[in-house]
Amino acid sequence: METDLFHAIADPTRRAILVLIATQAMTPNALAEHFDSSRQAVSKHIKVLTESQLVTQAKQGREIYYQLNPKKMRELDQWVSQFKALWEDRFDQLDQLLLTLKPNQQ
Amino acid sequence: METDLFHAIADPTRRAILVLIATQAMTPNALAEHFDSSRQAVSKHIKVLTESQLVTQAKQGREIYYQLNPKKMRELDQWVSQFKALWEDRFDQLDQLLLTLKPNQQ
DNA sequence: TACATACGCAATCAAATGGTTGCACAAAAT
């Protein structure tokens, strides 16, 4: 089962997990302490993140440490970058001009 | 009704719409020609995008032109940027510090 | 050995999602 990257980051809990494990690997139990929902619910989120390859795992004894996979996060950055030119200053001015010529109605 | 930015881009059709209208405003009918699903299905996607403020509209006669709102897309870029230090080659202590100080965003 | 801990997996359920069809209405065309 592979999960789409954009689907994986659509959930607020999953995004919070990503921030938490970005700098330090964490176990499901440790992660679950940061949320109101149960460990199993958090584990299901972790599974989605793992299937999307945003997260990698490393087993240590009976604990499993999950960690962010920056390479996959980079894919998101690359997708966004295709729009980057649109919010640069010179294009903002063009937007203003278009708005003046075609004012929004309704 | 306001839709979350990350939820808005979770759907492949909606992402395709964003790419199509990034450089040129388009009407729902024109957009629907690019997809297999019905006009109404596309219109529902447009509604989600509009509610998330990723898309703005401009009425012209009986046609409604939809266009990308770069400022909102920039928010996505800013969220991703908190992880940027993790995949950059230069990974000095300053990057670490900035990442740690940055408040958690969802 | 016996028990506790950390975790994944399966079943279940309410809510959300994405799609379709039908309809209403305003603008344009005839």
Next chain:
DNA sequence: ATTTTGTGCAACCATTTGATTGCGTATGTA
């Protein structure tokens, strides 16, 4: 004035989602 076109909205439906509960298994501990 009547018809066609462009669009949004509501109702409906199958599928997916996020959460909970219960269970099985492997690892650590008394």
